[in-house]
Amino acid sequence: MKWFAALLLALGHSGALSSEPLNVLFLISDDLTYTALSCYGNEVCRTPNIDKLAAEGTRFTEAYCQGTYCGPSRASFMSGYYPHATGVLGYKSPRPQIGERSTWSQHFRNHGYHAARVSKIFHMGVPGGIESGGDGADDPLSWDEKYNSKGPEWRAPGDGETLQKNPDGQRPVVGGNTFVVVEADGDDLVHSDGKTAAKAVELIGKYATMEKPFWLGVGFVRPHVPFVAPRKYYDAFKPYSKMALPEKFPGDWDDIPKAGINYCTSENMQMDLRKQKKAVGGYYASVAYLDAQVGKVMDALEKSGMRRRTIVIFTSDHGFHLGEHDFWAKVSLRDESAKVPLIISVPGKKPAVCHSFVELLDLYPTLSSLCGLPEQSRLQGKDLSKTFDDPNHRVREEAFSVAPMRTGFLLRNREWAFIQYGEKLPNRLIGGFEHGRNGIELFDMTKDPRQFHNLADSEAHRDTVEAFRRKLKEKLASVRTNDL
Numbered sequence: 001m002k003w004f005a006a007l008l009l010a011l012g013h014s015g016a017l018s019s020e021p022l023n024v025l026f027l028i029s030d031d032l033t034y035t036a037l038s039c040y041g042n043e044v045c046r047t048p049n050i051d052k053l054a055a056e057g058t059r060f061t062e063a064y065c066q067g068t069y070c071g072p073s074r075a076s077f078m079s080g081y082y083p084h085a086t087g088v089l090g091y092k093s094p095r096p097q098i099g100e101r102s103t104w105s106q107h108f109r110n111h112g113y114h115a116a117r118v119s120k121i122f123h124m125g126v127p128g129g130i131e132s133g134g135d136g137a138d139d140p141l142s143w144d145e146k147y148n149s150k151g152p153e154w155r156a157p158g159d160g161e162t163l164q165k166n167p168d169g170q171r172p173v174v175g176g177n178t179f180v181v182v183e184a185d186g187d188d189l190v191h192s193d194g195k196t197a198a199k200a201v202e203l204i205g206k207y208a209t210m211e212k213p214f215w216l217g218v219g220f221v222r223p224h225v226p227f228v229a230p231r232k233y234y235d236a237f238k239p240y241s242k243m244a245l246p247e248k249f250p251g252d253w254d255d256i257p258k259a260g261i262n263y264c265t266s267e268n269m270q271m272d273l274r275k276q277k278k279a280v281g282g283y284y285a286s287v288a289y290l291d292a293q294v295g296k297v298m299d300a301l302e303k304s305g306m307r308r309r310t311i312v313i314f315t316s317d318h319g320f321h322l323g324e325h326d327f328w329a330k331v332s333l334r335d336e337s338a339k340v341p342l343i344i345s346v347p348g349k350k351p352a353v354c355h356s357f358v359e360l361l362d363l364y365p366t367l368s369s370l371c372g373l374p375e376q377s378r379l380q381g382k383d384l385s386k387t388f389d390d391p392n393h394r395v396r397e398e399a400f401s402v403a404p405m406r407t408g409f410l411l412r413n414r415e416w417a418f419i420q421y422g423e424k425l426p427n428r429l430i431g432g433f434e435h436g437r438n439g440i441e442l443f444d445m446t447k448d449p450r451q452f453h454n455l456a457d458s459e460a461h462r463d464t465v466e467a468f469r470r471k472l473k474e475k476l477a478s479v480r481t482n483d484l
């Protein structure tokens with residue numbers, strides 16, 4: 001019972017009263033931007049259950065994913081490596097790259113925990129993989145038990161509309177990675193996330209009498225497209241015409257490189273203002289539905305009596321654009337896409353808001369530390385434990401994220417967002433900044449938090465750009481590891 005001794009030691013340091021091991025409940029949403037949550041300031045989309053968890057735990061305001069779409073982000077935080085360390089930049093399991101090294105939940109398994117997942121923790125295709133109910137890019141060694149939550153997705157009976165590339169309204173409701181809204185007939189249990197919540201509730205009930213502590217990952221697939229939820233969740237967002245769109249700025253794209261235009265835009269998706277507003281309403285309904293499922297799982301945890309000895313985490317694999325700069329969906333390295341909601345509720349710790357920069361990569365070492373498991377020097381994340389005693393503690397001065405499809409990189413600190421496209425990092429800073437236009441963005445996050453003015457070409461910011469270019473080279477070098 002080595003873990004138990006280590007645990008007692010850890011609890012001694014943290015001042016928690018319980019001598020029982022701590023469970024881990026990891027709740028993860030798919031494609032959820034922090035801007036859609038009321039605890040992060042959204043005044044239209046209300047998320048009472050996630051807000052309640054935020055009020056009980058530490059809410060991180062500067063949390064970033066390491067890859068701005070599902071596959072690399074999930075492989076990264078589960079394996080403990082940056083995407084460029086393992087080279088897992090696609091929709092694959094990191095297992096071939098990490099060999100016998102333990103994933104996050106596997107590390108817990110190895111030290112006396114029962115590890116389980118319900119639905120999407122590693123990558124699964126949405127909606128296709130959810131319709132078929134398969135394992136996706138799962139890693140079997142990570143779990144003692146696992147469950148998939150098959151759902152009808154865009155085929156759910158109800159009133160559906162395809163918003164994307166459907167200018168004459170003739171396109172039927174379709175699958176794939178497409179903006180589709182379905183106001184669905186029936187209740188929560190028709191859909192994947194309702195089934196996921198029900199399975200999680202069942203497992204929590206079962207674990208209440210289990211001798212081992214648990215690491216339970218509950219992966220929801222909303223608000224990933226298609227936007228499908230029972231009808232009642234749409235009520236607050238109708239008529240869709242009342243949905244507000246983000247401020248548009250004439251000439252907004254003029255000062256950014258071509259690579260900085262997101263792959264999904266109002267223009268290439270052929271979405272007029274009506275469709276854009278419906279996309280926002282449909283997304284919010286999916287978020288409201290997701291929030292209700294989170295509530296069911298948290299209620300079960302409360303009722304089980306295990307809340308006081310369970311660390312609860314809520315996050316998303318990356319964010320999502322809802323029309324900012326006329327961008328939609330993910331992959332972009334702007335804050336709406338690269339920043340994630342992150343709430344961690346640790347028993348015995350005071351509720352707090354923490355403004356330190358943190359990364360999803362930090363979850364693995366942090367939870368290992370909080371639960372008294374052995375440290376692993378190979379992990380590339382940092383231990384956030386101190387922030388639960390002192391929310392003013394700063395773990396990182398900056399966050400790092402990648403948009404692998406376009407080999408873009410983000411370095412984000414308090415003052416600046418620096419984005420560089422192109423992995424080769426050209427080293428020609430002589431004779432002006434014309435190449436900056438080809439591949440660099442620099443935003444003053446203090447004066448221009450919504451990232452309207454790219455300063456990369458400005459003579460006045462030449463030194464800042466140069467410093468960030470050096471910093472990015474250093475970061476990329478430090479991310480590559482001899483360990484693999």
Ligand SMILES: [Ca+2]
Binds near residue numbers: 030
């Ligand atoms: Ca995702």
